[in-house]
Amino acid sequence: xxxxxxxxxxxMADLNTAVYPDILTTLGLGSCVGIALYDPVxxxxxxxxxxxxxxxxxxxxxxxxxxxxxxxxxxxxxxIKLGAVKERIVAKLAGGAQMFAFNNANELMRIGxxxxxxxxxxxxxxxxxxxxxxxxxxxxxxxxxxxxxGRLVIKxxxxxxxxx
Amino acid sequence: MxxxxxxxxxxxxxxxxxxxxxxxxxGAGNATTALSxxxxxxxxxKVPKVNILEFKNLADILGGPENPVVGVLLDVSGEIEGxxxxxxxxxxxxxLVNILMERDIHHISEFSEMDIxxxxxxxxxxxxxxxxxxxxxxRLMIVPSIPHLAFDMAGAILSVPAIEFGKVGDRxxxxxxxxxEGIDRVVGYFIxxxxxxSFKKILSSLGVSV
Numbered sequence: 007x008x009x010x011x012x013x014x015x016x017x018m019a020d021l022n023t024a025v026y027p028d029i030l031t032t033l034g035l036g037s038c039v040g041i042a043l044y045d046p047v048x049x050x051x052x053x054x055x056x057x058x059x060x061x062x063x064x065x066x067x068x069x070x071x072x073x074x075x076x077x078x079x080x081x082x083x084x085x086i087k088l089g090a091v092k093e094r095i096v097a098k099l100a101g102g103a104q105m106f107a108f109n110n111a112n113e114l115m116r117i118g119x120x121x122x123x124x125x126x127x128x129x130x131x132x133x134x135x136x137x138x139x140x141x142x143x144x145x146x147x148x149x150x151x152x153x154x155x156g157r158l159v160i161k162x163x164x165x166x167x168x169x170x
Numbered sequence: 171m172x173x174x175x176x177x178x179x180x181x182x183x184x185x186x187x188x189x190x191x192x193x194x195x196x197g198a199g200n201a202t203t204a205l206s207x208x209x210x211x212x213x214x215x216k217v218p219k220v221n222i223l224e225f226k227n228l229a230d231i232l233g234g235p236e237n238p239v240v241g242v243l244l245d246v247s248g249e250i251e252g253x254x255x256x257x258x259x260x261x262x263x264x265x266l267v268n269i270l271m272e273r274d275i276h277h278i279s280e281f282s283e284m285d286i287x288x289x290x291x292x293x294x295x296x297x298x299x300x301x302x303x304x305x306x307x308x309r310l311m312i313v314p315s316i317p318h319l320a321f322d323m324a325g326a327i328l329s330v331p332a333i334e335f336g337k338v339g340d341r342x343x344x345x346x347x348x349x350x351e352g353i354d355r356v357v358g359y360f361i362x363x364x365x366x367x368s369f370k371k372i373l374s375s376l377g378v379s380v
Binding site for chain 2: 019034036058105144146163
């Protein structure tokens with residue numbers, strides 16, 4: 007590990023970018039989704055922690071990082087500013103869990119699933135391929151995106167650590 | 171455009187916040203009495219806090235986004251809508267079931283099905299007594315759902331109410347009350363998260379205009 011390596015935290019409804027050798031992380035993803043983007047040639051990464059699927063469904067949508075659609079678009083723009091090339095960017099997704107097993111699976115309780123679907127849909131629109139994902143289930147996830155090689159490390163409580 | 175039934179969180183004044191604090195005081199007061207009877211020990215309660223937090227700082231109240239906690243969530247419907255959560259840090263949850271099951275206080279293993287079921291029921295009893303005192307105070311009908319339990323990272327558990335607030339704004343208002351059972355150090359939180367439309371109802375039921 008290089009000593010100059012920085013770990014950049016991304017909060018809820020927040021996004022950020024990083025250049026090699028830095029690491030992007032977001033802690034305790036529940037029904038929110040972590041959208042991790044990576045340009046393997048420029049070794050530039052981007053991470054968004056989105057809460058809701060669609061900015062057009064919500065009146066108060068000034069915080070672009072809160073929504074799958076607007077967050078992804080901004081994240082790609084920010085990465086391009088740093089030297090990433092859109093055609094090279096690939097995506098990995100994590101999160102979108104259903105934390106509480108409500109029987110009457112109402113709209114709110116299925117929000118995780120809807121967030122994942124929205125992330126897939128905007129990435130497809132932008133022509134960005136989702137090369138790996140770890141979504142759904144009923145547990146929280148902490149994720150780390152390494153700009154070294156684009157690996158996404160997923161940590162959980164009681165469901166192990168994995169790398170995608 | 172602001173819906174007329176909604177209250178802008180940022181425009182609540184000191185009087186409003188004091189009233190919400192008092193709700194936390196009465197609700198949690200009843201709930202800690204119920205807990206005290208249940209475990210036959212003295213339980214102390216701290217002064218409730220009304221927190222208005224940005225999403226990114228939300229999990230800090232529970233020891234950071236990765237801190238393992240047990241959360242019992244009840245959906246609240248009726249004349250007040252929202253969520254009620256009862257949260258215990260992992261260690262406190264173990265201690266509490268140990269007291270209840272008459273095991274050694276320091277016994278720590280994975281939660282058994284029986285433990286989970288006991289925690290669920292504790293959450294249910296406490297949250298219900300919180301809500302029934304709130305209902306008596308405001309004379310508003312409050313119907314809690316059956317309880318749902320999750321043991322996971324604080325951030326992941328709090329994402330559920332946070333998303334609900336995310337639909338209308340960029341902050342979360344919660345009425346938080348910490349309680350502690352002195353000797354064995356059980357520390358937990360009651361968190362009442364009224365739906366944005368319910369603030370006005372709660373405040374007007376108590377004769378305060380918003």
